[in-house]
Amino acid sequence: xxxxxxxxxxxxxxxxxxxxxxxxxxxxxxxxxxxxxxxxxxxxxxxxxxxxxxxxxxxxxxxxxxxxxxxxxxxxxxxxxxxxxxxxxxxxxxxxxxxxxxxxxxxxxxxxxxxxxxxxxxxxxxxxxxxxxxxxxxxxxxxxxxxxxxxxxxxxxxxxxxxxxxxxxxxxxxxxxxxxxxxxxxxxxxxxxxxxxxxxxxxxxxxxxxxxxxxxxxxxxxxxxxxxxxxxxxxxxxxxxxxxxxxxxxxxxxxxxxxxxx
Amino acid sequence: xxxxxxxxxxxxxxxxxxxxxxxxxxxxxxxxxxxxxxxxxxxxxxxxxxxxxxxxxxxxxxxxxxxxxxxxxxxxxxxxxxxxxxxxxxxxxxxxxxxxxxxxxxxxxxxxxxxxxxxxxxxxxxxxxxxxxxxxxxxxxxxxxxxxxxxxxxxxxxxxxxxxxxxxxxxxxxxxxxxxxxxxxxxxxxxxxxxxxxxxxxxxxxxxxxxxxxxxxxxxxxxxxxxxxxxxxxxxxxxxxxxxxxxxxxxxxxxxxxxxxxxxxxxxx
Numbered sequence: 001x002x003x004x005x006x007x008x009x010x011x012x013x014x015x016x017x018x019x020x021x022x023x024x025x026x027x028x029x030x031x032x033x034x035x036x037x038x039x040x041x042x043x044x045x046x047x048x049x050x051x052x053x054x055x056x057x058x059x060x061x062x063x064x065x066x067x068x069x070x071x072x073x074x075x076x077x078x079x080x081x082x083x084x085x086x087x088x089x090x091x092x093x094x095x096x097x098x099x100x101x102x103x104x105x106x107x108x109x110x111x112x113x114x115x116x117x118x119x120x121x122x123x124x125x126x127x128x129x130x131x132x133x134x135x136x137x138x139x140x141x142x143x144x145x146x147x148x149x150x151x152x153x154x155x156x157x158x159x160x161x162x163x164x165x166x167x168x169x170x171x172x173x174x175x176x177x178x179x180x181x182x183x184x185x186x187x188x189x190x191x192x193x194x195x196x197x198x199x200x201x202x203x204x205x206x207x208x209x210x211x212x213x214x215x216x217x218x219x220x221x222x223x224x225x226x227x228x229x230x231x232x233x234x235x236x237x238x239x240x241x242x243x244x245x246x247x248x249x250x251x252x253x254x255x256x257x258x259x260x261x262x
Numbered sequence: 263x264x265x266x267x268x269x270x271x272x273x274x275x276x277x278x279x280x281x282x283x284x285x286x287x288x289x290x291x292x293x294x295x296x297x298x299x300x301x302x303x304x305x306x307x308x309x310x311x312x313x314x315x316x317x318x319x320x321x322x323x324x325x326x327x328x329x330x331x332x333x334x335x336x337x338x339x340x341x342x343x344x345x346x347x348x349x350x351x352x353x354x355x356x357x358x359x360x361x362x363x364x365x366x367x368x369x370x371x372x373x374x375x376x377x378x379x380x381x382x383x384x385x386x387x388x389x390x391x392x393x394x395x396x397x398x399x400x401x402x403x404x405x406x407x408x409x410x411x412x413x414x415x416x417x418x419x420x421x422x423x424x425x426x427x428x429x430x431x432x433x434x435x436x437x438x439x440x441x442x443x444x445x446x447x448x449x450x451x452x453x454x455x456x457x458x459x460x461x462x463x464x465x466x467x468x469x470x471x472x473x474x475x476x477x478x479x480x481x482x483x484x485x486x487x488x489x490x491x492x493x494x495x496x497x498x499x500x501x502x503x504x505x506x507x508x509x510x511x512x513x514x515x516x517x518x519x520x521x522x523x524x525x526x527x528x529x530x531x
Contacts, residue, residue, distance in 0.1 A: 080523045087338060088345035095346050096353065099408050100401060107400040110389065114461035115376030116491070123462040126452055128410040129445060136470070157473030172438050174421070175431035183424040183528075195421050 122212065134205030135167070136160035140222050171198075186247045189240035197233035204228050340419045341527070347412035347444075348515060354405035355508065357398050364388045364395065367500035369456060369493045381456040381496060406448055413444050425528035433521045440518060443511050450503040456496060464491050464499070 125133055139156040154162070178191050185192035204225040211221055273294045277287065297303055364387060368380035378386070388395040417437060420426055426434035449467065453460045464486065471482040472489065479489070485502070487494025 088342040091342040103400040113378040117375040
C-alpha cells in the first residue's frame with residue numbers, strides 16, 4: 001500500500017497488474033504469447049522443418065490412400081504378427097528338432113590339448129570362416145614391385161585384412177547401388193549375376209583355404225578362385241536374361257497390371 | 263412401497279426365467295459364481311477386444327492379394343531363416359549357460375608344453391563326468407553351426423528377393439554387422455576349449471591383428487590380451503563370449519527384428 005510505485009521484480013511499475021493490497025497478479029497473456037497451435041507449429045529452425053516434413057508426409061500418406069483403388073490397405077510388406085510369426089514358429093520348431101537329432105547323432109570332435117611348441121600340419125577354423133581364411137592366402141596376388149627390389153608393398157596378412165574390408169564394404173553398399181521396385185532375380189539379371197558371383201567366390205575362397213588337402217597347382221587354384229565366380233555370374237546373367245521375356249509377360253499380366261512399377 | 267430389497271441384477275431369478283438345459287444351467291451357475299468373486303467379465307471383455315484387434319489386423323497377404331503364385335508355400339522355409347537363427351541363438355544361449363556352470367577359463371595346470379590345461383580338463387570333465395554333459399556340448403556346438411548357417415542363408419534370401427531395397431537399407435547394414443558379430447561369436451567360442459586347433463586359430467587372429475597398421479597392436483592388446491597367447495587371451499575370449507557379445511548381439515537382434523516388425527515383411531513382388 002505504501003509504496004505502489006516501487007519497481008517490481010521485472011523492473012516495471014505496473015499499476016493494473018496489481019490487486020488491492022495483494023501481491024502482483026499474474027501477467028496476462030499479451031499478443032506476443034504464442035498460442036498452443038503456434039507452439040506446435042514451431043515457427044523456426046530445425047523444429048519447424050521437422051514439423052513441416054511430418055505434416056507433408058502425413059498428407060502424402062492420406063493422398064496415396066485416397067488414390068488407391070484397393071479395398072485393402074496398400075500392402076508393401078505384410079505384418080510380422082501374426083502371419084510371419086506363426087508360420088516361422090511352425091517351420092523353426094521342425095529345424096530345432098533336427099538340431100537336437102543331429103546333435104545326438106553327430107557329436108563334434110574334440111582334439112588334443114593346445115601345444116604352443118608344435119604347429120599342426122593343418123590349421124583350420126570352423127567351416128564358416130573358411131572364406132575368411134582363404135582371403136588370408138591371397139599372397140600370390142600381392143604385387144612385388146620392381147622399384148622396391150622385388151620387395152612387397154603390403155604385408156601378406158594386411159592384404160588379407162584389406163580384402164576383408166572390401167568384402168564387407170561391398171556387401172554394405174548393395175542397397176545404395178541397386179534401387180527400384182524390382183524384387184525377383186529375373187527382373188534384374190545383372191544383380192542376380194553379382195549375387196551368384198559372390199556366393200561362388202565364397203566357395204572358391206573356402207577351397208583356397210583348404211588348398212593343402214588336395215594336390216592342386218597353386219597358380220591354377222588362385223586363377224580359378226576368381227575366374228570361376230565370374231564365369232558362374234555370367235552364366236546366371238545369360239540364363240536369366242533369356243528367361244526374362246516370357247517370365248516378365250507372366251508378371252506383367254498378373255501383377256504389374258494391378259500395380260505398375262515406379 | 264416394499265422395504266424388501268429389490269435386486270435389479272438378480273442373476274438367479276434371471277436364470278430361472280429362462281428355459282435352459284442342464285448343461286447351460288451348470289455353465290452359467292459356475293460362471294456367475296466365479297464372476298461374483300473375481301469379476302472375470304472384465305478380463306473376458308479385454309480378451310474379446312484383443313481377439314478382435316488381432317483379427318482386424320489380418321489383411322490378405324501380398325501373395326493372396328495379387329494371386330501371385332499358388333505354389334508360394336515352398337519358399338516359406340527360406341522366409342523363416344531369420345527366426346531360425348534367433349531360435350538357434352536361444353538354444354545356444356541356454357545350453358551355453360549350462361556349460362558355463364562347469365567350464366573354467368584357465369590355462370593353469372599344464373606342467374609341460376602340450377599338457378592339458380584347466381580349461382581343457384574342464385571340457386573333458388563336461389564330456390565324461392557331467393550328467394548329460396556330452397549331449398549339452400553337442401547341442402551347443404550344433405546350435406552355433408545352425409545359427410551361422412541360417413544367418414548366411416538368410417542373407418542370401420534377402421539378397422535374391424531384393425528385400426534390402428529402399429526403406430530397408432538400414433536393416434541390411436545392421437544385418438551385415440550382425441553377421442560379423444556372429445562370426446566373432448563363433449571364433450571366440452572355438453578358442454575356449456584351448457585345444458590344439460583353438461590355440462592356432464587364435465594365433466592366426468593375433469597375427470591378423472598385428473598385421474594391421476596403426477590400430478593393430480592396440481586391437482591385439484584389447485582382444486587377445488597381448489601379443490602372445492596365454493591366460494590373458496583365454497579370459498578375454500571368455501568374457502567376450504559369455505558377457506560382451508551376448509549383450510551386444512541380443513540388443514542388435516532386438517533392433518533388427520523391431521525394424522522388421524515396423525516395416526513389415528518384404529515379400530517378392
